[in-house]
Amino acid sequence: MNETPSEPVAAGCCDMHLHSVFSDGSETPERIVELAVEAGLGAAVLTDHDTMAGVPRFLAAARAAGLRAMPGLEISADVPGRTVHMLAYGCDAQEPRLAAALERVRSSREARNAEIVAKLVRLGAPISMDDVRAEAGSGVVGRPHIAAALVRKGFASDRGDAFGRFLARGAPAYADRYRLAPKEAIALVRGAGGVAVLAHPATTGYGGAELRAFVADLAEAGLGGMECLYSGHTPPQVEEYVAIARDLGLAVTGGTDFHGANKPNIKIGIAYGRLRVREEAFDGILARLPRFE
Ligand code: AMP
Numbered sequence: 001m002n003e004t005p006s007e008p009v010a011a012g013c014c015d016m017h018l019h020s021v022f023s024d025g026s027e028t029p030e031r032i033v034e035l036a037v038e039a040g041l042g043a044a045v046l047t048d049h050d051t052m053a054g055v056p057r058f059l060a061a062a063r064a065a066g067l068r069a070m071p072g073l074e075i076s077a078d079v080p081g082r083t084v085h086m087l088a089y090g091c092d093a094q095e096p097r098l099a100a101a102l103e104r105v106r107s108s109r110e111a112r113n114a115e116i117v118a119k120l121v122r123l124g125a126p127i128s129m130d131d132v133r134a135e136a137g138s139g140v141v142g143r144p145h146i147a148a149a150l151v152r153k154g155f156a157s158d159r160g161d162a163f164g165r166f167l168a169r170g171a172p173a174y175a176d177r178y179r180l181a182p183k184e185a186i187a188l189v190r191g192a193g194g195v196a197v198l199a200h201p202a203t204t205g206y207g208g209a210e211l212r213a214f215v216a217d218l219a220e221a222g223l224g225g226m227e228c229l230y231s232g233h234t235p236p237q238v239e240e241y242v243a244i245a246r247d248l249g250l251a252v253t254g255g256t257d258f259h260g261a262n263k264p265n266i267k268i269g270i271a272y273g274r275l276r277v278r279e280e281a282f283d284g285i286l287a288r289l290p291r292f293e
């Protein structure tokens with residue numbers, strides 16, 4: 001058999017936004033490294049929600065595979081009525097203040113999840129926390145796992161339906177949780193030796209002058225970069241975000257927000273197929289890490 005190996009789809013590129021079983025992704029850190037190597041990526045960063053528990057395994061697997069990597073994390077920040085996520089690169093997971101803040105965020109999640117489940121019971125969709133935990137394995141439990149439990153128990157047709165009818169902000173089973181203010185997150189990340197990057201700016205709902213002012217304020221507080229390249233961004237959005245980043249002296253980063261089977265249309269390194277993030281984006285963050293100064 002004469003099989004020509006297919007050209008790796010994302011040679012010379014990186015993916016700086018990846019989720020594993022340690023939060024709401026379906027794949028292990030080791031499997032993600034394999035997929036990254038198969039795609040031809042030169043560098044990758046695991047950015048699980050509110051935890052760096054998967055990072056040591058990711059770094060070890062990456063080292064063994066010759067893939068460049070650094071510690072990563074994604075923090076959901078508190079801006080009322082908006083979705084503001086902060087990516088953190090290069091943090092020391094042992095730094096006490098960051099570790100304590102993440103611990104507080106995670107324990108607030110547990111209380112919030114229980115509140116959602118109690119609301120679901122009252123709404124006639126009786127699932128239990130055990131059902132939810134069964135979907136999450138040992139990772140950080142979030143609404144995607146509650147959605148999966150609702151689908152498994154037949155109370156929703158798919159995860160989108162579960163969010164739309166029960167779990168989305170404003171839906172009847174929604175409950176909020178403790179979040180760090182964006183500037184608080186930035187300070188903690190920097191205090192732990194890392195660089196803070198505003199994730200997928202489109203989801204903030206801000207655009208134009210409002211977005212620019214929002215990001216400028218964060219930049220003054222120490223924001224180091226902006227995830228201009230992202231699976232869901234349109235070309236005009238990318239252009240707008242890159243211009244803002246340039247003007248404010250922020251690093252331009254990018255990633256897919258890979259979640260494995262939990263977001264099956266998003267492929268590592270290429271998202272829906274067209275995204276490519278040059279490895280220079282990874283280097284741009286490395287260059288901003290204090291130990292490289
Ligand atoms: P949590 O951090 O537990 O509040 O869950 C947030 C996660 O739920 C996000 O990262 C998304 O993956 C997912 N999510 C939020 N809103 C929706 C929605 N409307 N439809 C589908 N998934 C959503």
Ligand code: ZN
Nearest residue numbers: 019024049259
């Ligand atoms: Zn997620």
Ligand code: FE
Nearest residue numbers: 074085199200
């Ligand atoms: Fe996010």
Ligand code: FE
Nearest residue numbers: 017019074257
């Ligand atoms: Fe994410």
